[in-house]
Amino acid sequence: MKIDKRDWMFIAIIVVVLGIFIGISGKEKTKTVPNNPMHKISYDAAFKNAPGPDASIFQRAFYKPDKKGAEVYCEPCHKEMNVPFPPGHPAKNRCMFCHKFKR
Ligand code: HEC
Numbered sequence: 001m002k003i004d005k006r007d008w009m010f011i012a013i014i015v016v017v018l019g020i021f022i023g024i025s026g027k028e029k030t031k032t033v034p035n036n037p038m039h040k041i042s043y044d045a046a047f048k049n050a051p052g053p054d055a056s057i058f059q060r061a062f063y064k065p066d067k068k069g070a071e072v073y074c075e076p077c078h079k080e081m082n083v084p085f086p087p088g089h090p091a092k093n094r095c096m097f098c099h100k101f102k103r
């Protein structure tokens, strides 16, 4: 099979799409919320309605942790404990938008 100009265009597009994909996934490196006693209060708030072992498959599939409930605690405690934000940290609430829970 001969590779003509249109084939090269197609290959180029695939390469570009792959490149963008890898570029985006590389940004998902934001630190997770540590799963330690300090952060237990946030985990507990988020997962307090978690489906138990006997929950139906639907309850599990549609379950979302209560992130907003968990975020309430982040900033006040970090302020109180003087946990520094890195310079230029994108500020304010919605912490969980970037900092994910560990499972
Ligand atoms: C009760 C206090 C407290 C609460 C609530 C809390 N934090 Fe923290 N957090 C700390 C302290 C203290 C540290 C630094 C020491 C450590 O890692 O435990 C820390 C560290 C971190 C780190 C850095 C971890 C690392 O690997 O360097 C991130 C990210 C973080 N917290 C995010 C959050 C988010 C998001 C929330 C809300 C969902 C939250 N924290 C709620 C006290 C708290």
Ligand code: HEC
Residues within 6 Å of the ligand: 029, 030, 031, 074, 075, 078, 083, 084, 085, 086, 089, 090, 091, 092, 093, 094, 095, 096, 097, 098, 099
């Ligand atoms: C728009 C995304 C975004 C939001 C919202 C956000 N952060 Fe961050 N945070 C980052 C990035 C990016 C870093 C840089 C270092 C890293 O975590 O990889 C960072 C770093 C941190 C660190 C220092 C981690 C370390 O030890 O290097 C802490 C602590 C932290 N964030 C806490 C919070 C808290 C608490 C909130 C909510 C009040 C919050 N962040 C909201 C993106 C975000």
